[in-house]
Amino acid sequence: MSAVAEILKTKPRTMRMYEERGLLPGGHEKEKKLYSLEEIDRIMLVHYLATHERINANGIRFILKLLDWGITQEAKEALFKEAQELIEKESMAEIKEGDL
Template identity: 35%
Template sequence: MALLNNDKDVLPLSSISELLNAKIRTLKMYEDKKLFPLKNNKLKKLYSINDIKIIAFVHYLANIKKINANGISYILTMIENNMDEKNRNDFLDMIENKLENISQSDIQDLESF
């Protein structure tokens, strides 16, 4: 059995929207604002498992924490420039664990607020 390559680009945005219970249009908006990982300074059409962690973090910051695109861009830049790969991955894993504990009803309550 081969090991999984979490950096291989395999998932389209439509599949990610299903995984995150997010509207595809919302994710496209984040993509248009260049809040998602780029490949050779171009928007990607397929995303890796590691990219999904960033996308989930962006979605969390925008939907739950209500941070605007400029703020999210600043946070992502700070993470990219000030954390080595191991610390960045540990941080994103910690965020992923916290996101798993947010129930769907909590998200709907926040969206209706």
């Protein structure tokens, strides 16, 4: 979990909050969590929706249901790619600000 949090430039506590709100699959506190690439894409999407689009937990749950109900794989991949690009863009902006 902490590795994924680091990739997203957030804190593990934020990831646990997503779990507590039912946005991510939960696990045992002391159990090390391993995520598939598909799960990491989903985590990135949740983080993007929460932080960049400012969508609340209920809205995110609804969007995730829609994705699960049959959006095409191509559309899903495009959405995940957009979220990833925006997160990377924000990370690069933070790095540039740190250089000043």
